[in-house]
Amino acid sequence: MKKYNFLSVILLGIALNSCNETKNIQNSVFSIDNSKFKLQYTPNDALDINIINSNSKTIDSIVFYVNDKKIASNKGNTPFKLDFKDQKLGFLNVKAIVFFEGQNSEATSSVELVSNIQPKLLKYTIVNTYPHDNAAYTQGLEFYRDTLYEGTGNGAGNGTGIKGISSLRKTNYKTGEVYKKVELADQYFGEGITILNNKVYQLTWQNNEGYVYNADTFKKEKTMPYFKKMEGWGLVNDGTHLYMTDSSETIHILNPETFKPIDQIQVYSLNSKVAAVNELEWVNGKIYGNVYQKDAIAVINPKNGAVEAIINLADLKKKITQLPDTDVLNGIAYNPKTKTIFVTGKNWDKMFEIKITE
Template identity: 45%
Template sequence: MKFYKYLTIIFLSLIIIGCGSNNGQKKSDFKLNTNSKNNTFSNSDTLRLSLENPKNHTIDSISYSLDGRKIGVSTALNNFKLGKQTIVATVYFNSEQQSINENIIILNNEQPKIYTYKIINEYPHDITSYTQGLEFFNDTLYESTGQYKESKLRKVDYKTGEILKNVNLADEYFGEGLTILNNKIYQLTWRKGIGFIYDVNTFKKLNNFKYGTSKEGWGLCHNNNIIYKSDGTEKIWTLNPETLVEQDYIQVYTNKGKITEINEMEYIDGEIYANRYQKDGVAIINPKNGAVIAVIDFSPLKKLVTQHKGLDVLNGIAYNPKTKTIFVTGKRWDKLFEVEIVEN
C-alpha cells in the first residue's frame, strides 16, 4: 500500500511541475510580422508591421511601440537608437487584450570612416601605470590606474610627468575609468560594483556609489549634464550626475553589427571617443543613437614607446580644452602623445 501511495505522490508532483512550467502564460492568439525576414534593419529603413489573426477574432484596436515609443504600422527608423530593440503590439479584442513582443536589430546605415592622426608633442608618462582613465581639468591631467594592489588615482603635470597628488586604492579594488564634474572626481572599480567620489582639490573621498543593471565598471566621461559609463559590453549607460543612477543606455553598432568591450571614453565636441579593450584604435560614437561614426587607427604609436615585457595596449584618451588637442597613451607606456586628428 505504501508503494502505491509513493507512486501517487510522485505522479501528482509531476503534474504540478508540468502545469507550473508554463508560468500561467497563455500562448498568444496573434503573430506579429515585420518586413524583414531576419528582423534586421538599417536606420535608414522603414519598419512595416502586420498582424496574423488565425482565429479571426474581431479586433477593436491595436497599439504598437518600439523602444518604449508609440509607433504606427509604418515607421521610419532614422530617429531610433541602434541595436537590439523590442516591438510591443497590444491587441484589443472581444473585451480582452493580448501583447506580443518581437525583437529587431537596427544597424547604422553607413560604415565608419577611417581617420588618422598627426603627433604634435610627446611627453613622459609613468611606465608602471596601467592606465584606465584619463581626463584634463584646469589644464592638469588626472589619471586612474588599474591592477589589484597597484590601482591609483593621480594628479599629474602632463608636461613633465611629475606626480602632483596620489591616492592608492585598497588592494581589493581594480581601478578603472574616471571623469570630473562639478569639482568632483568619479572613479570606477572593475568588478566590485562600486565607484568612488573624491574632492578634486584635496582627493578626500566624499562618497561611494553603486552600479545598477550594469555589472562592471570600465570607462567614464560626461557632457556636463549626463555621465556616460561603459561596462565592457556594447552598452554605454547614461547616469544622472546627481544620483549616479543608471537612467538609460545606447548600444554601440556599425553597419555590420555590435561593437563590444567599450572601455575608456572622452566626450569631445558632441561625440564620444572610446577605446576598445585590446584594440589599438579609438571609435567615435554618436551619443544619441550609438552609431560608430569613425575609427582612428593609433596602432603605430605602440612602436614609439619603450618596448618591454609588460607592454600593453592603447588605453587613455583625454581632451584638453586649453590647447584644444587630444592626448592618448597606453597601459604601461612611457609616453603621452598630444595629437591632431586627421580626417581623410
C-alpha cells in the first residue's frame, strides 16, 4: 500500500489513483527485461536495463533513449544503468535500439518516476489588503514595470448572476482602478496571462488559441493556435520560455514565438500526481501554482515537477465579502520591487499582499 502525504491530499487534492503499471512491449528479436522493475522509482534510485537476447544474436551495440532523448550507447550487450537524478518526474518511456548482424531492432518499456520530497508547509502574513473588482473572474495576474495586469474570464459578478465579459486589464492595485482594458468577444473565454518582451500572452479556455498583445497599447499582434487540442488554463514565463497548464498534471514548456512545445514537466507531490494546476507565477526560480478548487498554492520545481512546498490560504476566503458569485482562490502575482506576493480569487472583492515565510 502506498504511503500518502495526507497534507498534500487535503490541500492539493492529489489524484490517488495514478496509474502504476510497467509496460513491456515484446519484440520478435529482443526485449527489455523488466522482471525486477518496481512500480515506482524516485530520483535517488537507479535502474539496471538488461536486454533479453532469446535468439542468441550477435549484438554490435545498443543505443538507449528515455522519452526519445538519447542518453547512452554501449558496445555489445552490456547492461545499462539508468540514473534517475536528472530525469523529470512522470512516466519514462525507455527504448533500446539494438544493432545486430547488419540489422537493428527496437525494444521498449516504461517506469514511473515520482518525487521523494516531502512538501513543506509555508506560512504567510498579510502585509496589505486592497480592493479588487468583484466582477473580475480572475484567470491571470502578473506585475510588469510596477503595474498589475489581470486576465479575466466570463464569470458572473456583483451578485447579479449576469455573466461578465472576458478581458485583459491594466490596474492600479492599490485602488482597484482599471487604467486600460480590452474585452474579448462573447464566444471567447479568457484564461491565464503572462508578459514577456513587452508582449502580453493570453490563453483561451476551449477555443484552442492564444493571443499576443502589445503590453503598452493592448493592440492584438498575433493569434497563435495551440499545438494540439487541449484546454488553456494557467500561463507564466521564466524570461525565455512560456509554461502553460491544461487542467491536468502537465505543464507544457513552449516557444513564445511559435507556441510549439519544447518540453514538459509532470507535477507530483511525493508519489502522486497533482492535477488541475491552474494560474501560475514565477517566483525566485520556482513555479507557484494555484490548484483549482483548492485554497492552496503549490511551489513547484520547474526542472522536474516536484512539489517542494504548500501555502495554505484557506483563511483568506473568510476575509472577503461572500457574494452569490464569489468563487475559488485564483490569481498569484509576485512584485519583485516589494518581494511580496499578491493573491486574489474569482469574483473576490479584495486582493491580499502577503509575505511568505517558512
